[in-house]
Amino acid sequence: MPFDKTTATLLGKSIPQPDSLEKAVGETLFSDDIRLPGMLWGLALRSPFANARIRRLDVSKAKALPGVRAVLTARDIPGVNRRGNMPGNRDDQPVLVEDRTRAVGDPIALVAADSSETAKEAISAITVDYEQLAPVEDPLVSLEPDAPLVDEEGNVIGDLGYTRGDTEKGFSMASAIVEETYRTQFAEHAYLEPEAGVAWTDPGDVLHIRCGTQWVENFRHIARILGVSHNHVRIESPLVGGGFGGKIFMTIEPLLALLAKATGRPVRMALTREESILSSTKRHPYILRYKMGADADGRLTALLADLVGDVGAYSDASPVIAWYSIGFLGGHYRCKNVQVHSRFVLTNNPSGTAMRGVGSAQITFALEGTMDSLAEKLGMDPFEFRKRNHLSKGESLSTGQPLKNAVFFSETWEAADKALDRALLRNSEEIPKLSPKVLRARGHASNMTGYGRRHGHLSQAQVSVQFDGSAVVSVGVADIGSGQRLGCQQVAAEVLGLPMDKVTLSTSDSQLNPIAGMTAGSRTFLNAAGPVQRAAEPIAKALKEAAASLLEARIDDIILADGKAFVKGSPSVNVPHAQLVPAAAAAGTSLTQLGTLKIEEDLYPGEETAHNAGWLDYTFGGMAVEVAVDPQTGQVMLLGLGISHDVGTAVNPQIVVGQCEGGVVQGMGLALTEDCCVKRGKAEAHDFSTYLIPTSLDIPSIEVAILESGEGEGPFGARGIGEPPHNITPAAIASAVSRAIGVRVTSLPITPEMVLTALRTGEWPH
Amino acid sequence: MKTLSVQFKVNGEEVQAEMPTHITLLQALRELGYTEVKNGCEKGDCGSCTVLLDGLPVNSCLVLAVQATGREVTTVRGIGSLDNLHPLQKNFIEHGAIQCGFCTPGMLLSAKALLDENPSPTRKEIREQISGNLCRCTGYVKIVDAIMETTSEGSKAGKRRPRARKC
Amino acid sequence: MRGFDFLSPKSLIAALRAIDGKAPTCKLLAGGTNVIPTLRDGTLKPRFVVDLGGIKALNYIREKQGWIQIGALTTIRDLLNSPLIKKKGSLLWEATHIFAGPLVRNRATVGGNLADASPAADTAVPLLALGARVKLRSLKGQRTVPLNRFFAGYQRTVIKPGEIVTEVTFPVPARGRKQSYYKLGRRNAMAISVVSVAVLLQMKGKICTDTAIALGAVAPTPLRVEKAEGILRGKKVDLELVKHCAQAAAKSVKPIDDIRASADYRRTLCEVLVHRMICQSLGLEDAD
Known part of the structure; x- marks a missing residue:
């Protein structure tokens, strides 16, 4: 039975998040907020060097200290000393270093002690004799044939690409060609909650790990490390204090697991901010070379993209991001002659991982910059130029994948531009204070972000109704603050016709909840609320059948809303759910249903070369920004920003707007201030006084314009919106700054110093 | 370890404990169970650990627990509760x-x-x-x-x- | 074993007695915003910590015989909220307005900020321009040090063992003084200065009778650029002269490359900002 949007009661409502109440009063127990009896403190000894051989490791003094309950090294790992990776990815990261460190922050030994003071003492009592080796810092150097090997299997962990048509011929047909190289920085997720957690073993010998994560399915990796079967590890994620991709793959879970297993006692760990930034994964820096040509009419004739991604020391999610990257490199523009090449290379830098947009922020920045340059070279308006080239619904990406849903290119571009006008109007007291000498300009960008994995992805959820009509949703996804639980709750309440408070949630427990995948890739509404919808539908149908019989009406005329069933048009004659549920049960309906979302996409032509590059669907959007650049200092001030995305259906508009505003401000950081400043493999910026995320005084006037094509793969036609607003922001800001200074911005972050150099030399410094 | 007896009020309730002198107010509050005070950086860079000290907002990571003696600390639980929201x-x-x-x-x-x-x-x-x-x-x-x-x-x-x- | 004896004297004399003879193993706490994290992480391991926060007598802002006197334990918040500072020490007031963020301003003190002697100390730059003096007390007596002789090097001052900073004082700027302050940071709040500039000018018609130009984060200490000042003093100020002065200022600094900016950028910005601040305070049309 298709969902009838016209009778929906909760669809499109800005309902607050169910957990915000306890968060507002400080009752939420985050990862570091529980204390168990007999709990020990865990600490790790981490490598200060990016590349070193360990000649000798002596833990005897640490072990001898009173109050120290365990000191573990690689030799003490009962199972496999590998952190594990997704199928097909290189499994190259040890849990504890054996004889060689590959990155700053690599854990070498673990300590569990009665107090944090004792644990610290024990850590300093461990002696390590390092033989320092020169770290491989530059991915271009790492690519060279005689480069020192970071990993025995070779430094290149992904070498992908495809060719369509004939780029040489394409360039020969072009009347304008632009070739540019773009570079991006190491960016830190900077979730405000540092990694922390507790692990303990229950009387049934199941190891519990309560640690904020975006993916409870990591229990399998833990089981392998401990040498136990999967059913002996259970991950329960509390509400997560921010993730942004940095808590998908394991953080401290294996360390907690080893210590809890070795001591038989509950163990707690909590990283300091410095330890967190120094040891955690980052957004990959990309070196992107684009060469694009267009004919005199402004139609693209050839596109060549070459990407080198700095993987850092360990593969982590890089192979997956390498696939996605080649999917985005060709862009959302029409071009017959395309050649795309991407190599992901190991170095001794911090490891790259997923971060809000998995590679698309970097690519959007380079692609849109090159498009602007080409428009400029052709003497065309950038919007007009793009309008001649952007793909429409039904056309295919250069990977070969057809775009099956709406493509609101012009719509979002124009809506963003108008939103910017409104934003500037709001900012009207500030703008007149600007010196007439500032360089003011407006810039734009357009973007495409994937959501939903293709091929065999399976996620499940369970919905149960109780005899009084209330319902419980059970789904194994983690909530990282952007409304994952709310989405499941709102969908279940809508389908079952219940008020929100009659639907409770059980989530993010790897043993109690059906598994629904990671909270990542702008797809949790699809992957988690999708199966919830599927589980709730047969229950709703049974309730309607019961109601139809009680109200003597046709089932198609029954409406479920606000905990009652009634015949369409006559809500005053109604039957409450409390009466329907027992009736449905008596009729033999199971009150608990499992919903399954299985994605089996058809192969598309070209997939053999653009393997795994595609997503189930894409979200399209536009952004307009106005900046003022101080020509003498190089400072960039954002005067206003308009953003528009087609979200298919805005199931909860406040959540959509929240994702847009939050994504924009994070994107601003990526564009202007954030940089880990990695030197000799170490993030020099490893606290919040040097790693600069925007403050409340840095944000511009932001206006959001939500568009709804009604076409999307999520419940009720929704599209993913977690990442797209973030991805587009650096591109749009760079576009505006480039226009203001008359020099193409080709690297991030856009520091005042670089702007000033560009103004003085006429070239963007690298 | 050098310790001192520390006495202050948290959300109106008297707290008394023997504490190491180098412990920050943030660490003390969290160990005493006031985990609503969040630890984000321990350097005063992020504000997650903000409490009111005699009504004035401060980073509790930048105050030693012993410095709170005789003073009044308010955490978020002191301004409202589940059934009585501020x-x-x-x-x-x-x-x-x-x-x-x-x-x-x-x-x-x-x-x-x-x-x-x-x-x-x-x-x-x-x-x-x-x-x-x-x-x-x-x-x-x-x-x-x-x-x-x-x-x-x-x-x-x-x-x-x-x-x-x-x- | 870590830990220290914690002393919290309630009077200056008690504090002076408490620190007497303990200098190398004793750390003073004013607002604590810089010191406490180093005590927590163990970078600093003093045997004694003397908290001056309880000395209420060192928290005041007053005007006396043409001087503004600020007790060393006056918080940045108190300076920001002081109508007297806003009116008669507006250079300093502007710096307090963008000093870190409100949470830090509620604890950090002017005495602590100066004694900490960071090259980027936010209150130091306007205070240098205002011709401030620092009062130091010890059990032996009292001395007054001009602020431009107070900093001895990177994070070093002339404070001797047994001495405590008790007051910062500066003459009330004469009526008609022109002044400008600017801090260039990488963010609008919670920013450590990349370059900061304070300019004070005494004019008689178009003639500059006196000036003070101070810079922050461009040398091991905050500093006055006396050569540059000399270029303006006694001269008719026009754009050409301002340019010379700004160039001289940039020549007298010794910036370093760090995570916030390069030495080159800092030197360039000294010139740009000194030029701009002079023009701004005089209402000169900046030709650049």
């Missing part, structure tokens, strides 16, 4: 000003201190007041909205102004 808490919830929620306790206390001093601040003054409280999720817009709604101006308006989002 208007700021109510508005934070309704405006979607809470995403991951890790900055929320500190943010609310900074906001409360402002409104205690100035019941009708401008948006700019609100942004200045919370500029030591980092938020990585919301982009601050809805936080400013929620605080604005709680000002005497906002309350006078009597209803939500969903599009009043200038920042």
Whole structure:
């Protein structure tokens, strides 16, 4: 039975998040907020060097200290000393270093002690004799044939690409060609909650790990490390204090697991901010070379993209991001002659991982910059130029994948531009204070972000109704603050016709909840609320059948809303759910249903070369920004920003707007201030006084314009919106700054110093 | 380890404990069970650990526990509870000003201190007041909205102004 | 074993007695915003910590015989909220307005900020321009040090063992003084200065009778650029002269490359900002 949007009661409502109440009063127990009896403190000894051989490791003094309950090294790992990776990815990261460190922050030994003071003492009592080796810092150097090997299997962990048509011929047909190289920085997720957690073993010998994560399915990796079967590890994620991709793959879970297993006692760990930034994964820096040509009419004739991604020391999610990257490199523009090449290379830098947009922020920045340059070279308006080239619904990406849903290119571009006008109007007291000498300009960008994995992805959820009509949703996804639980709750309440408070949630427990995948890739509404919808539908149908019989009406005329069933048009004659549920049960309906979302996409032509590059669907959007650049200092001030995305259906508009505003401000950081400043493999910026995320005084006037094509793969036609607003922001800001200074911005972050150099030399410094 | 007996009030309740001298107020509060005070950086860079010290918002990581002796500490639990929300808490919830929620306790206390001093601040003054409280999720817009709604101006308006989002 | 004896004297004399003879193993706490994290992480391991926060007598802002006197334990917040500072020390007031963020301003003190002697100390730059003096007390007596002789090097001062900073004082700027302050940071709040500039000018018609130009974060200590000042003093100020002065200022600094900016950028910005601040305070049309 298709969902009838016209009778929906909760669809499109800005309902607050169910957990915000306890968060507002400080009752939420985050990862570091529980204390168990007999709990020990865990600490790790981490490598200060990016590349070193360990000649000798002596833990005897640490072990001898009173109050120290365990000191573990690689030799003490009962199972496999590998952190594990997704199928097909290189499994190259040890849990504890054996004889060689590959990155700053690599854990070498673990300590569990009665107090944090004792644990610290024990850590300093461990002696390590390092033989320092020169770290491989530059991915271009790492690519060279005689480069020192970071990993025995070779430094290149992904070498992908495809060719369509004939780029040489394409360039020969072009009347304008632009070739540019773009570079991006190491960016830190900077979730405000540092990694922390507790692990303990229950009387049934199941190891519990309560640690904020975006993916409870990591229990399998833990089981392998401990040498136990999967059913002996259970991950329960509390509400997560921010993730942004940095808590998908394991953080401290294996360390907690080893210590809890070795001591038989509950163990707690909590990283300091410095330890967190120094040891955690980052957004990959990309070196992107684009060469694009267009004919005199402004139609693209050839596109060549070459990407080198700095993987850092360990593969982590890089192979997956390498696939996605080649999917985005060709862009959302029409071009017959395309050649795309991407190599992901190991170095001794911090490891790259997923971060809000998995590679698309970097690519959007380079692609849109090159498009602007080409428009400029052709003497065309950038919007007009793009309008001649952007793909429409039904056309295919250069990977070969057809775009099956709406493509609101012009719509979002124009809506963003108008939103910017409104934003500037709001900012009207500030703008007149600007010196007439500032360089003011407006810039734009357009973007495409994937959501939903293709091929065999399976996620499940369970919905149960109780005899009084209330319902419980059970789904194994983690909530990282952007409304994952709310989405499941709102969908279940809508389908079952219940008020929100009659639907409770059980989530993010790897043993109690059906598994629904990671909270990542702008797809949790699809992957988690999708199966919830599927589980709730047969229950709703049974309730309607019961109601139809009680109200003597046709089932198609029954409406479920606000905990009652009634015949369409006559809500005053109604039957409450409390009466329907027992009736449905008596009729033999199971009150608990499992919903399954299985994605089996058809192969598309070209997939053999653009393997795994595609997503189930894409979200399209536009952004307009106005900046003022101080020509003498190089400072960039954002005067206003308009953003528009087609979200298919805005199931909860406040959540959509929240994702847009939050994504924009994070994107601003990526564009202007954030940089880990990695030197000799170490993030020099490893606290919040040097790693600069925007403050409340840095944000511009932001206006959001939500568009709804009604076409999307999520419940009720929704599209993913977690990442797209973030991805587009650096591109749009760079576009505006480039226009203001008359020099193409080709690297991030856009520091005042670089702007000033560009103004003085006429070239963007690298 | 050098210790001292420390005595102060938290949310009106007397607290007394023997504490190492180098322990910060943040560490002390969390060990005493006030885990609503969040540890984000321990350097005063993020504001997650904000408490009111005699009514003034401070980073509790930048105060030694022993320095709190004789003083009054207010955490977010001291300004409202599940069944008796402070208007700021109510508005934070309704405006979607809470995403991951890790900055929320500190943010609310900074906001409360402002409104205690100035019941009708401008948006700019609100942004200045919370500029030591980092938020990585919301982009601050809805936080400013929620605080604005709680000002005497906002309350006078009597209803939500969903599009009043200038920042 | 970590830990220290914690002393919290309630009077200056008690504090002076408490620190007497303990200098190398004793750390003073004013607002604590810089010191406490180093005590927490163990970078600093003193045997004694003396908290001056309880000495209420060192928290005041007053005007006396043409001088503004600020007790060393006055917080940045108190300076920001002081109508007297806003009116008669507006250079300093502007710096307090963008000093870190409100949470830090509620604890940090002017005495602590100066004694900490960071090259980027936010209050130091306007205070240098205002011709401030620092009062130091010990059990032996009292001395006054001009602020431009107070900093001895990177994070070093002339404070001797047994001495405590008790007051910062500066003459009330003469009526008609022109002044400008600017801090260039990488963010609008919670920023450590990349370059900061304070300019004070005494004019008689178009003639500059006196000037003070101070810079922050461009040398091991905050500093006055006396050569540059000399270029303006006694001269008719026009754009050409301002340019010379700004160039001289940039020549007298010794910036370093760090995570916030390069030495080159800092030197360039000294010239740009000194030029701009002079033009701004005089209402000169900046030709650049």
